[in-house]
Amino acid sequence: xxxxxxxxxxxxSMHVGGRTATLTxxxxxxxxxxxxxxxxxxxxxxxxxxxxxxxxxxxxxxxxRRAPYPLLMMHGGxxxxxxxxxxxxxxxxxQMFFLKAGHDVYFADAMERGRASWARYPEIFTSxxxxxxxxxxxxxxxxxxxxxxxxxxxxxxxxxxxxxxxFDQFMKQGVPRWVTNDAPTLAAYEAAVQKxxxxxIVVHSQGSTFAYNVARKFPDKIKAIVGVEPxxxxxxxxxxxxxxxxxxxxxxxxDKIRETPRWVQIxxxxxxxxxxxxxxxxxxxxxxxxxxxxxxxxHMMMMMDRNSDQIAKLINDWLQKRGLVK
Amino acid sequence: xxxxxxxxxxxxSMHVGGRTATLTxxxxxxxxxxxxxxxxxxxxxxxxxxxxxxxxxxxxxxxxRRAPYPLLMMHGGxxxxxxxxxxxxxxxxxQMFFLKAGHDVYFADAMERGRASWARYPEIFTSxxxxxxxxxxxxxxxxxxxxxxxxxxxxxxxxxxxxxxxFDQFMKQGVPRWVTNDAPTLAAYEAAVQKxxxxxIVVHSQGSTFAYNVARKFPDKIKAIVGVEPxxxxxxxxxxxxxxxxxxxxxxxxDKIRETPRWVQIxxxxxxxxxxxxxxxxxxxxxxxxxxxxxxxxHMMMMMDRNSDQIAKLINDWLQKRGLVK
Numbered sequence: 001x002x003x004x005x006x007x008x009x010x011x012x013s014m015h016v017g018g019r020t021a022t023l024t025x026x027x028x029x030x031x032x033x034x035x036x037x038x039x040x041x042x043x044x045x046x047x048x049x050x051x052x053x054x055x056x057x058x059x060x061x062x063x064x065r066r067a068p069y070p071l072l073m074m075h076g077g078x079x080x081x082x083x084x085x086x087x088x089x090x091x092x093x094x095q096m097f098f099l100k101a102g103h104d105v106y107f108a109d110a111m112e113r114g115r116a117s118w119a120r121y122p123e124i125f126t127s128x129x130x131x132x133x134x135x136x137x138x139x140x141x142x143x144x145x146x147x148x149x150x151x152x153x154x155x156x157x158x159x160x161x162x163x164x165x166x167f168d169q170f171m172k173q174g175v176p177r178w179v180t181n182d183a184p185t186l187a188a189y190e191a192a193v194q195k196x197x198x199x200x201i202v203v204h205s206q207g208s209t210f211a212y213n214v215a216r217k218f219p220d221k222i223k224a225i226v227g228v229e230p231x232x233x234x235x236x237x238x239x240x241x242x243x244x245x246x247x248x249x250x251x252x253x254x255d256k257i258r259e260t261p262r263w264v265q266i267x268x269x270x271x272x273x274x275x276x277x278x279x280x281x282x283x284x285x286x287x288x289x290x291x292x293x294x295x296x297x298x299h300m301m302m303m304m305d306r307n308s309d310q311i312a313k314l315i316n317d318w319l320q321k322r323g324l325v326k
Numbered sequence: 327x328x329x330x331x332x333x334x335x336x337x338x339s340m341h342v343g344g345r346t347a348t349l350t351x352x353x354x355x356x357x358x359x360x361x362x363x364x365x366x367x368x369x370x371x372x373x374x375x376x377x378x379x380x381x382x383x384x385x386x387x388x389x390x391r392r393a394p395y396p397l398l399m400m401h402g403g404x405x406x407x408x409x410x411x412x413x414x415x416x417x418x419x420x421q422m423f424f425l426k427a428g429h430d431v432y433f434a435d436a437m438e439r440g441r442a443s444w445a446r447y448p449e450i451f452t453s454x455x456x457x458x459x460x461x462x463x464x465x466x467x468x469x470x471x472x473x474x475x476x477x478x479x480x481x482x483x484x485x486x487x488x489x490x491x492x493f494d495q496f497m498k499q500g501v502p503r504w505v506t507n508d509a510p511t512l513a514a515y516e517a518a519v520q521k522x523x524x525x526x527i528v529v530h531s532q533g534s535t536f537a538y539n540v541a542r543k544f545p546d547k548i549k550a551i552v553g554v555e556p557x558x559x560x561x562x563x564x565x566x567x568x569x570x571x572x573x574x575x576x577x578x579x580x581d582k583i584r585e586t587p588r589w590v591q592i593x594x595x596x597x598x599x600x601x602x603x604x605x606x607x608x609x610x611x612x613x614x615x616x617x618x619x620x621x622x623x624x625h626m627m628m629m630m631d632r633n634s635d636q637i638a639k640l641i642n643d644w645l646q647k648r649g650l651v652k
Contacts, residue, residue, distance in 0.1 A: 004335060004387070005333045005334060005335045005387035006333070006334050007331045007332070007333055007334075008331060008332050008333075008334045009330060009331045010418070010422065011337070011384060011411075011421060011422060011425070012411055012412035012418070012421075012422070013408055013411040013412050014412060014416075015408075015495065015498035015499060018498055020494065022475060031456065031505055032505065033505050042456060043459070044456075044457065044459070045459070046459030046460060046461050046462070046475055047459060047460040047461070047475055048457060048459065048460070048497070048500075049460075049494060049497040049498045049500070052498040054408070056411070058337060061330070061331035077359060077360075080441050081441070082339055082341075082380070082441050085337075085338055085339040085382070086338035086339050086340060090340075092336070092338070095337060095338075096336065096337060096338070099337070109441070114440055114441040114443075115406050115407070115408050115435070115440040115441055115499075115501075117440075117498070117499075117500060117501045117502070118501075118502065119457070120457055130355075130357065130368060130370075131370065131374060131445070131446055133369070133370070133371070133372030133373060133374065134372060134373040134374070134375075135369075135372050135373070136368075136369075136372070149348060149372055149373055168346065168375060169341065171374070171375040172341035172344055172375045172378040172443070173341060173441075173443070174374075174375070174443060175441075175443045175444075176443070176444065179357055179358065179359060182360075182361070206359065206360055209360050209361065209362075231359075231360060231363060232360035232361065232362055232363065233362050235362060262364070265363075265364050266363055266364075269362045
């Protein structure tokens with residue numbers, strides 16, 4: 001499956017979804033674009049393209065392709081498509097792994113993140129952005145139980161797979177997020193799926209809300225969903241799960257979830273969704289890594305941990321059993 | 327030079343440069359991050375990684391590489407590395423052209439743009455971001471002489487190479503910019519050059535300020551600079567141009583510059599810089615496209631225009647004459 005190179009027919013990108021927003025009634029501003037340039041009057045009133053998302057893709061040269069459908073990789077909250085690229089420690093990550101395994105791959109930057117761009121607030125986006133601190137990332141992503149600035153504390157879990165000396169490098173990947181953009185983000189993902197699928201979705205964390213919802217709407221276009229510690233679920237008491245019956249679902253869980261009350265809370269609605277999927281005769285497989293003897297994987301880091309290839313191989317083998325890669 | 331595929335040994339990315347910023351004294355907020363997740367108290371006080379930039383790269387498999395140094399492609403203002411990717415009309419652009427021509431390619435998202443991410447303002451970035459309206463882009467980038475919202479006017483230059491029906495699609499690529507970030511942006515580019523060069527720089531528009539300054543500091547690391555309508559110059563009265571003597575410079579100018587007073591103004595300091603480079607015995611070649619019989623290319627769009635391959639080939643031929651590609 002490895003090999004020293006891949007044949008590529010096209011690397012490219014596109015923006016999908018979005019709309020035109022028009023601003024009026026805002027004051028002009030006099031701005032110096034460089035310290036030495038004259039003042040320019042800037043008028044913010046006018047038209048903007050907003051709420052689009054960005055998709056980057058790598059299409060394999062035919063002899064290198066072994067999967068019937070491309071992967072659509074959807075990142076988590078406060079992050080962008082960079083999640084799947086080179087690891088903070090410089091090692092090769094899931095982008096190259098799945099390309100070498102023969103999948104065409106699409107990588108999303110969800111609306112508001114990374115190359116998707118973002119729009120003025122509060123005029124277009126209706127709330128303020130949220131920036132993730134290092135403390136929140138360290139503790140929420142289960143690198144370790146405690147992080148403090150002053151006095152400095154970086155307690156890591158013993159045996160963790162994430163290279164903690166690369167934590168600051170990882171934090172450079174973080175992007176701001178809004179919590180009021182779920183509807184247009186889902187709309188942009190729907191536009192993406194209509195444009196590029198049928199496909200297999202690999203989704204991480206907060207991206208799962210969009211993945212499960214888009215699958216409910218276009219069940220014929222989604223051939224499987226691999227949830228890498230998904231953190232947003234469908235609520236079977238509120239929405240009809242029936243369309244998902246035909247879509248094989250995989251859930252991959254890292255270490256230290258049971259020991260972390262907030263993660264038990266996050267996981268609970270996913271567990272409920274899994275039981276409904278099983279009850280309706282659908283596929284909902286779970287890889288609980290510590291129960292499989294694979295220890296030390298944290299929430300965000302399965303694709304960045306030392307053993308990222310091991311986890312990717314488990315996923316690829318699961319796809320292979322379902323005929324989704326040769 | 328064409329061919330139906332390329333051999334790729336690695337697609338990857340890295341963040342370079344930046345620093346840790348610490349915020350204190352800000353109020354906390356209670357936030358629900360996904361519809362099914364519990365309310366979380368968010369404390370914005372703490373540590374952040376800021377001012378880094380993003381570099382994406384494609385390294386060719388050895389038999390496909392024909393250039394001794396990689397290209398470093400630096401985008402212009404209000405844009406990101408997407409500039410070089412698939413065109414708004416869906417056609418292949420300079421990323422694929424130069425890969426097929428045998429260059430390894432690095433694509434920057436400058437600090438504050440795209441996947442480089444951005445930081446809170448006014449606490450870390452000291453000013454507000456600026457968003458470019460469609461009117462400004464249409465007129466400044468010389469798609470046409472006039473754009474208005476109400477009543478709607480989209481006057482395009484006759485014979486223009488940019489597909490005007492894809493203008494809205496192009497505008498989805500735009501990202502906000504700050505006017506107070508030049509120093510850390512240059513610092514991040516310096517970190518990039520130290521990490522990945524020797525290299526050849528291909529730079530567009532506002533990126534040129536950083537390209538010429540970084541070359542002045544590391545002249546042994548920059549083997550040539552291709553300025554695609556550069557809009558920021560070194561001022562020979564204020565800085566020493568001597569280090570640039572050993573670096574061949576190419577300047578590519580599109581159509582309708584002479585007819586546009588603002589562009590004559592923007593070009594003037596570049597012309598001065600060119601004359602100093604020539605006077606000191608350096609190389610400063612100019613491709614004035616309309617004077618070469620190539621009409622209709624606008625400022626931003628040489629890599630997005632219908633004839634983008636034609637312009638890329640001129641540049642590649644110039645690099646070939648200088649021994650920078652076989």
